[in-house]
Amino acid sequence: MHSQVRTWTKNVDIFEKDFVIVPINESSHWYLAVICFAGQKDAAYVNEINDEDDETDTKNEATDTETGTEQESGSDDELEFSPLAIVQKKPAKRTSRNSKKGLSKQIIKSQPCILVFDSLGGSRTRCMLNLRNYLRCEWRERKKEPTTRIFDTYTIKGNHPKVPQQDNFCDCGVYVLQYMESFFKDPITDFSLPIRKPDWFLSIAQKRTEIRALIYHLKASAEIDDT
Secondary structure, three states: OHHHHHHHHOOOOHHHOOEEEEEEEEOOEEEEEEEEOOOOOOOEEEEEEOOOOHHHHHHHHHHHHHHHHHHHHOOOOOOOOOOOOOOOOOOOOOOOOOOOOOOEEEEEEEOOEEEEEOOOOOOOHHHHHHHHHHHHHHHHHHHOOOOOOOOOOOOOEEEOOOOOOOOOOOOHHHHHHHHHHHHHHOOOOOOOOOOOOOOOOOOHHHHHHHHHHHHHHHHHHHHHHHO
């Protein structure tokens, strides 16, 4: 895999980038993978003032438990094993969701991970394995340090954020565009896994209309320029 695309990044060090966007077509279906903080070894924490009261926190805790259970079924951590050494890391420190309003809580500002946004759902274990193998080869190629970085399910975890699902077999490209737009318009501020952004995709139903309006606008602009 790496040998086929190695020239794409000959002038770019992807490990200096926060995000690497990877649109993927598999069996005539498009979905999106985002490699986050590949050059970072460990999670980075930051303190944040908690603005939520106890009642809201309790509600969120129940939602988190439900989401975490759903996400666990789509996790790739039990299925993939790196051909290199596996490093067992200590669990990330998580503060209680029942923190009282006004108190400081610790969140994960950034951490190495691979996020897969797929409008047909399902596990993309093979995709994550391929991306980790790509990162391993790219690191060896660029850094000339084959033994200093390990890319496996412990050091760069995989996650499938809960996203809207298409109800047909033709709109996957539209969903990919909306996923990418939402990712950058409303950035993730807490990279604790699983990722929770319930308000990310409220406008996805209008995406096709927006694309059509943009095409008409560009067409009209081109006609004016021609005259």
